[in-house]
Amino acid sequence: MIPELLETKGKNTKEYWEQVRRPEIQRLFEKWVYGVTPKEPLEEINAQILNTELLENGRVKKEEVLLELKRNGKVCGFRCRLFLPADLKKPAPAIIMLNPFSRNKKLDYPGKEMDHMPYDLITSQGYIGIHADVDELCADDPDLYQEGLWELYPGRAEDSWGAIGMWAFAGSRVVDYLQMRQDMNCDKLAVCGCSRAGKAALWCGAQDQRISLVISNVSGCTGAAITRGKTGEHVIDITTKFPHWLCKNYASFSHREEELPVDQHMLLALCAPRPLYVSSASEDVWADPHSEFLAAQMAEPAYKLYGKQGLKECEFPRENQPIKNGCVGYHNRQGVHGCRRYDWEQYLLFIKQYFK
Numbered sequence: 001m002i003p004e005l006l007e008t009k010g011k012n013t014k015e016y017w018e019q020v021r022r023p024e025i026q027r028l029f030e031k032w033v034y035g036v037t038p039k040e041p042l043e044e045i046n047a048q049i050l051n052t053e054l055l056e057n058g059r060v061k062k063e064e065v066l067l068e069l070k071r072n073g074k075v076c077g078f079r080c081r082l083f084l085p086a087d088l089k090k091p092a093p094a095i096i097m098l099n100p101f102s103r104n105k106k107l108d109y110p111g112k113e114m115d116h117m118p119y120d121l122i123t124s125q126g127y128i129g130i131h132a133d134v135d136e137l138c139a140d141d142p143d144l145y146q147e148g149l150w151e152l153y154p155g156r157a158e159d160s161w162g163a164i165g166m167w168a169f170a171g172s173r174v175v176d177y178l179q180m181r182q183d184m185n186c187d188k189l190a191v192c193g194c195s196r197a198g199k200a201a202l203w204c205g206a207q208d209q210r211i212s213l214v215i216s217n218v219s220g221c222t223g224a225a226i227t228r229g230k231t232g233e234h235v236i237d238i239t240t241k242f243p244h245w246l247c248k249n250y251a252s253f254s255h256r257e258e259e260l261p262v263d264q265h266m267l268l269a270l271c272a273p274r275p276l277y278v279s280s281a282s283e284d285v286w287a288d289p290h291s292e293f294l295a296a297q298m299a300e301p302a303y304k305l306y307g308k309q310g311l312k313e314c315e316f317p318r319e320n321q322p323i324k325n326g327c328v329g330y331h332n333r334q335g336v337h338g339c340r341r342y343d344w345e346q347y348l349l350f351i352k353q354y355f356k
């Protein structure tokens with residue numbers, strides 16, 4: 001049985017959701033899935049612009065920025081590449097693309113760099129694109145992930161965070177930085193991620209209300225897909241192959257997924273009432289497009305509390321037939337796992353309804 005999103009009859013109000021149920025669901029995800037995000041603040045965040053250049057015949061300004069985080073006498077940092085329309089006249093909305101693929105030379109991007117962060121497309125529509133190399137804070141490696149950010153917040157518990165939690169945390173630190181700048185419209189910030197980064201983007205958006213729109217690209221297992229009954233990857237696969245991604249408690253559900261106190265529609269619901277876009281790829285059975293669509297549909301009751309429409313009334317769409325008219329959008333791109341220009345074209349159309 002998939003757990004109920006709103007379990008309390010008669011208490012289904014916006015207020016009850018915000019004050020009781022929402023924080024309760026967030027705590028369940030912390031304890032059993034992603035691990036606890038430390039609440040103690042950093043002592044300092046320093047930003048240093050390392051390099052600036054013009055691209056696309058002067059239409060795009062690229063800034064490479066190093067963000068350094070400091071706590072308990074330890075420092076760690078990560079780089080972000082900001083792509084701004086060169087003729088920016090007023091603060092613009094920004095899209096943060098979490099990138100945990102920068103140190104992983106074997107894997108590379110699941111797609112080419114311009115597919116993963118098509119800054120020409122993004123800036124031509126007046127937005128700022130930010131490619132955040134979050135794996136510089138926490139390596140995507142079971143032997144190395146406890147170097148860097150982990151040392152600022154050490155932990156040894158069964159519910160201590162893993163790489164996905166740390167990448168999500170890094171997304172929020174990018175938001176901290178954007179709030180210090182004059183050229184960002186911080187009422188209009190989106191976070192996006194592909195695959196493992198899609199899981200992190202969802203977790204980041206779920207926790208950080210300053211993010212106003214959340215996008216998940218082929219995030220699959222422990223991302224947008226309902227765990228119970230999905231095809232492809234399961235708790236046992238993800239926790240065996242990537243033991244550093246999630247908290248230790250999660251692995252204990254390997255042979256008893258039915259007993260998980262949550263399922264992934266509850267993660268998506270934590271984004272409500274903010275716009276959410278989930279996308280799949282038709283040949284990606286490992287992630288499972290149907291289960292991603294199902295979770296997006298099942299997040300609807302949280303949106304309904306705000307009088308907003310999700311995907312409840314929609315059928316699973318045919319390939320390349322995006323659904324963008326509600327507050328929860330979805331498409332199933334024809335093809336294999338990864339992030340493609342087609343995906344971005346749909347995200348930007350969805351975003352436009354809220355950011356223009």
Ligand code: GCU
Nearest residue numbers: 110195196197219220221233
């Ligand atoms: C593996 C993993 C997935 C993950 C994907 C990726 O396939 O099993 O959970 O989403 O890598 O990040 O590309």
